[in-house]
Amino acid sequence: MGKRTETEVVIVGTGFSGLGMAIKLRKEGREDFVVLEKADEVGGTWRDNTYPGCACDIQSHMYSFSFEQNPDWTRSYSPQPEIWQYMRGVAAKHELYPYIRFGQEMTGARWDADEQRWHITTKNGDEFVSRFLTLGVGALHLPQIPRLPGIEKFEGAAFHSAQWDHDVDLRGKRVAVVGTGASAVQFVPRIAKDVERLHLFQRTPPWIMPKPDFAMPGWAKALFAKVPGTQRLYRDALYWMLEARAIGFNGHPGVMKLGQLLAKRNINRGVKDRELRGKVTPDYTMGCKRVLISNDYYPALARDNVDVITDGVTEVRERSVVDGAGVEHEVDAIIYGTGFHVTDAFDDLEVTGVDGRNLGKEWSSEGMRTHLGITVSGFPNLFFLLGPNTGLGHNSVVFMIESQISYVAEAMRLVESSGAAALDTREEAQDRFNAEIQEKLEKGIWTQGGCKSWYLDAKGVNRTIWPGFTWRYWLQTRKVDSAAYDLVGRSE
Numbered sequence: 001m002g003k004r005t006e007t008e009v010v011i012v013g014t015g016f017s018g019l020g021m022a023i024k025l026r027k028e029g030r031e032d033f034v035v036l037e038k039a040d041e042v043g044g045t046w047r048d049n050t051y052p053g054c055a056c057d058i059q060s061h062m063y064s065f066s067f068e069q070n071p072d073w074t075r076s077y078s079p080q081p082e083i084w085q086y087m088r089g090v091a092a093k094h095e096l097y098p099y100i101r102f103g104q105e106m107t108g109a110r111w112d113a114d115e116q117r118w119h120i121t122t123k124n125g126d127e128f129v130s131r132f133l134t135l136g137v138g139a140l141h142l143p144q145i146p147r148l149p150g151i152e153k154f155e156g157a158a159f160h161s162a163q164w165d166h167d168v169d170l171r172g173k174r175v176a177v178v179g180t181g182a183s184a185v186q187f188v189p190r191i192a193k194d195v196e197r198l199h200l201f202q203r204t205p206p207w208i209m210p211k212p213d214f215a216m217p218g219w220a221k222a223l224f225a226k227v228p229g230t231q232r233l234y235r236d237a238l239y240w241m242l243e244a245r246a247i248g249f250n251g252h253p254g255v256m257k258l259g260q261l262l263a264k265r266n267i268n269r270g271v272k273d274r275e276l277r278g279k280v281t282p283d284y285t286m287g288c289k290r291v292l293i294s295n296d297y298y299p300a301l302a303r304d305n306v307d308v309i310t311d312g313v314t315e316v317r318e319r320s321v322v323d324g325a326g327v328e329h330e331v332d333a334i335i336y337g338t339g340f341h342v343t344d345a346f347d348d349l350e351v352t353g354v355d356g357r358n359l360g361k362e363w364s365s366e367g368m369r370t371h372l373g374i375t376v377s378g379f380p381n382l383f384f385l386l387g388p389n390t391g392l393g394h395n396s397v398v399f400m401i402e403s404q405i406s407y408v409a410e411a412m413r414l415v416e417s418s419g420a421a422a423l424d425t426r427e428e429a430q431d432r433f434n435a436e437i438q439e440k441l442e443k444g445i446w447t448q449g450g451c452k453s454w455y456l457d458a459k460g461v462n463r464t465i466w467p468g469f470t471w472r473y474w475l476q477t478r479k480v481d482s483a484a485y486d487l488v489g490r491s492e
Helices: 016-027 080-093 182-192 218-226 230-243 253-270 274-280 297-301 359-366 397-418 427-443 470-477
Strands: 004-012 033-037 100-102 106-112 117-122 127-135 157-160 174-178 197-201 306-309 313-317 320-323 328-330 333-336 350-352 382-384 422-425 485-488
Touching: 004 016, 004 117, 016 033, 016 080, 016 397, 033 127, 127 397, 174 182, 174 328, 182 197, 182 297, 197 320, 218 230, 253 274, 253 297, 274 297, 274 306, 297 306, 350 359, 382 397, 397 422, 397 470, 397 485, 422 427
Parallel strands: 004 033, 004 127, 033 100, 106 350, 127 382, 157 333, 174 197, 174 333, 197 306
Antiparallel strands: 106 117, 117 127, 313 320, 320 328, 422 485
């Protein structure tokens, strides 16, 4: 028999969302909560992704908590080990470790209308019973691995970038890389110089801007550490600079044309061969897919030991990969740089709400719909952090997370102060939010840009991105609008 734990709040996940929520609860004097984490350490995607070259594509001084600024970032864009270290440091400083239950992977959650409680089950067979359930599970944690024909026959190593096998020595090996997304753009330059041969299988080339990365000078670190307010000024400048990029993404494709000129210059600088240049130049409007940044990706593709294949994969044999043109490439290892399940990340979520409604099934058939990306009608006291349509293409998602944790904390206070057992989103409020957001997305680059991307679900609807400025999201979530909710039941 598994163990049963009763608590007021259950938080799932210890990425930026889960840690931020736990810190917020502690700041409000709440101690009656538990954080469930499937792994043995905090960090979410920054713990899991350890591939060579892994780094953030938003500047670290912005991609961090506003209330926990770090004057010691070594670079403008920090590498993964440093971001992970920052997260562990934050968890330790705010004494979160005693609240975290490691090795507890949530398998399901059921709302009990009689008890007005959530019953959460985990892989270990344990049960957690809580009044509020906050899911900080994120979308970038389920690797998307394509089913290549014949892969079961392959005798070499095969792994996804998010499950990097550090025991495999790639030096002097022949390697096939499938996919050219954000991860591949970072790890390809790191491994290209060590491998004997690298075959890069590209379906659609990404737009890649130069990366304005630099080592943070000692004087800047000293200034940030010693002079109060200077780091906040720097962060504010970064925020507004990044925020300006939203204009191009939202119905002003002319701005993107300027970006495309810079990106094409980046291609021309790194790739002299005309045929290769043609292969890596996108034919869709910039911003339709995630815009990437790199200074070393194109020079890596231009190396003599690297070839870019645009014919796809038709078959995998014991020691080789056959492309769509019938050419056989002998390889010792296959690495998937194919990203994550995003729009279907919650399909297997066994979350049961009012009247036995299954959230995963509803979302997979009707599309993911929430109110503000946080609450869902028919699922009382359930909160998502970085839920549907709150991802960003232009700024730091940590800003969105901070808006959400404040909103969730206020929603909890609203329930308690009203003497109700729970709050449930009104269907019309949810419908209104989704109608507004989809109308904006229709005009945006993701829909109009002429590409298919992981932002879109199976029906071609964008369920990922927040369209527009993040300050607008902050305004919408600054205060809980009680008119959007029904207060349910009586608190015991």
